[in-house]
Amino acid sequence: MKTSHINRSCGAAWLSLVCGLTCLPDHAHAATLFQDTFSGSSLDSSKWTQNNTNAWAPSSLQVANGAATFNFRPIITTTQSFSGSIQITGSFSLGNAAQNESLLFVTRSTGSTAGNSKEPAGLRFRFNNSGVDLEFMTGGNYTSIVGQQSFALNNNQMYSFSIVDAGNQASVSINGSTVLSASLDPNLGGGQGKFSIANRERAAGTQVGPITVSEFSVVPEPSALGLLVLGAGSLAARRRRK
Secondary structure, three states, rough: OOOHHHHHHHHHHHHHHHHHOOOOOOOEEEEEEEEEEEOOOOOOOEEEEEEOOOOOOOEEEEEEEOOOEEEEEEEEEOOOOEOOOOOEEEEEEEEOOOOOOEEEEEEEEEOOOEEEOEEEEEEEEEEEEEEEEEEEEOOOOEEEEEEEEEOOOEEEEOOOEEEOOOOOEEEEEEEEEEEEEEEOOOOEEEEEEEEEEEEOOOOOEEEHHHHHEEEEEOOOOHHHHHHHHHHHHHHHHHHOOO
């Protein structure tokens, strides 16, 4: 009877410990790594490098009134590299020169361009009038990760967005609504790199507002921590009684 009681007690202690480990919530602690408010009259060269491609017309980028305006195909890439789980928040407005041309937000970027399109390689979150999709490009080859997720985006309307690249997961929210969520290979692209923004083809007038890149880590709530401590403490007590 005594042995059975100890076994049952140990089982309960293990249950508390396992629950403490597996029931950790998805709350995160974020720290700002990079920020640009585009408050000046030109691109901040200490934060970005710019690469213009000329597929349809001369590319250009203007900075004014807290926004960067992309005409045709400019590409800007952070001088800073990021590793670990990152979140990019900001705002954008699609240009009105052509329907369904894309605005690209690219993580895990080397800052170089690839393929005939001369676009930034890496994990590419593509926004256009019809919604958002996700693909990876390296050496000019595209791999689709998530097909287009429908979300109507009007030209010349400002939207807030959030992009998360958590290594093994990615997500996109627009105006607070989750549009895309996917599992990823955490080693795709090495899991680290720079952040690029690019405009496609004829979509002149696309605007990107202030951008913030944050690093986050999941932290358990006090209740989950309490379960963890309780489970570990109960196990230690049962062992001493044997």
